[in-house]
Amino acid sequence: MTRSLMVPPADPASAAAHFRAKLAFHTDVSDVAADLTAGGDPGFVLVDSRSTAAWDQGHIPGAVHLPTALIPEQAAALLDPAVPVITYCWGPGCDGATRAALALAERGYRVKEMLGGFEYWVREGFAYETWEGDGRRAADPLTAPLTTADCGC
Template sequence: LDSRSTESWDQGHIPGAVHLPTALIAEQAERLLDREVPVVTYCWGPGCNGAARAALALAERGYRVKEMLGGFEYWVREGFAYETWEGGGQRAADPLTAPVDAPNCGC
């Protein structure tokens, strides 16, 4: 669940994500989300608490929730595909945020 504004969503989001800004959770969560499916929230990045606020709002309504640490920023920086209003994209992984010569970080 992408909890950011429409402008931010259009700028880039994770493929398959549901767009539901935090301010609209009370009004639209029931219509957009299945209570049987755990929800993972994200916002811009580690400097933003939007995903935490969205997770709290959903948990208070009985949803099972997890927060994606790093947000959209680290999704892109680690080389995962993303979508924008213009179409899809993908960048090479930033070697300071993702392993270069290993299949995973080993943690």
Template sequence: MTTTAAGTKSPGPGAARAAVNAVLRVPPATHAEAAAHFWASLAFHADVSDVAAALADGGEPGFVLVDCRSTEAWDQGHVPGAVHLPTALVPEQAPALLDRSVPVVTYCWGPGCNGATRAALALAELGYRVKEMLGGFEYWAREGFAYETWQGAERRSPDPLTAPAASGDCGC
């Protein structure tokens, strides 16, 4: 056995490898490495239901929610109370729209889009503390939270593949 740079154990160069499934072909990280990784992940990400709960609390959520999509996408539907700041406009408009002392949470279309990541990077480079809302607007709507369009408020029934249809609480 040899120890890798990450501190995990792997067979030595000439060791015969036993048949291992694809999940365990690369061994799991140590518990300390895993804890550090997942702690860091939570420092960079928030999920849709946590954002919705913070916004619904009635008080100040302690962050500003930024929709970084185009005007057409914003008009199609956005989270109530979000600030519209398209990713390309972050460098020139963020200082006028956002307070650097208030954390920012960015979102874009959904998991298949990295616009929220690009907006978060641009904001971080300008000195903002920032997180990305996982799932984006797609999961906001799919989980049944109210949203606004150019025509007014809308809400869809929760998609049972993304949120519990009966309780609204996944228990996580």
């Protein structure tokens, strides 16, 4: 037996339930970018859970700055409990967005985490803001298609 199949795949119904549940907790930068640029209300608020220094270094346009440590005292003033929240932090090597999502969920917010965080937002070529002004880098060919905005997945 191969290493990949030492534990056999789940039956299709269990796999479907698992992947459906996984998507209830996560979204990705491409989907968030598409929703934010489509015009109108995206149906969620995007929360940057990083420090002020990190926010100033670069953040997603339209995001609300709410560092994780300040969620207990500031969430109610900044967020409507009826509107879903999507959290992000630096990137896949950081649990900041997960901690922020947990803190918000414990306070009654419906919340998802944006996989890839600010790192993949920038790597996929989406616009960002800094304390110095707007920025945008070319898409990294290892993270996003170079010829279209839609990767097809």
